[in-house]
Amino acid sequence: MKTLMLMSAMLLTACAHSPLPLTAESSGWEAFGKQQALDGQLKISQQSLEKRADVSVWNPDLYSAYSVGYEMGKQEYCSQSAYILGVKQERYLGICDDINIFFQQDYVSGRHSTASM
Structure with a gap:
């Protein structure tokens, strides 16, 4: 039952997409990652972000910025x-x-x- 509830919550979370930054600036992606973690969200995979991001701004370095921000926010959230x-x-x-x-x-x-x- 607990597993079913967690999976349902994860599915709902995955469906409730937060708006992604519309910029190629790493600071925007870092801030986005930090806010995701501060909200208690699970980390988004690089593949998922690539699919959701605006192709005119996306590059693999932005996932690194997102990850840095996510880890900062995660440390704060988990404290x-x-x-x-x-x-x-x-x-x-x-x-x-x-x-x-x-x-x-x-x-x-x-x-x-x-x-x-």
Whole structure:
């Protein structure tokens, strides 16, 4: 059941496309990547970004910029309290699991707590 719920959330996330930068400037792609992570989104693959990006601005260096920004945002996102994230009943897609093996567990504990924010 848990796996089914996570897969459903991932599918919904994949369908809810955020607008991509319309520039070939790496700073725009870095900012986009950082915001994706700060929003708790899963990292978009290079292949998916290539398909979604405006072909007149896309180049492989932009994925590197996106990745740098994503990792910065991920570090910030994963430094928050997973327990409080769960208490707030916010969505968590597992982006911190490789950084903190207890993040998911703490998040679930928060979701099941009786505390309210």
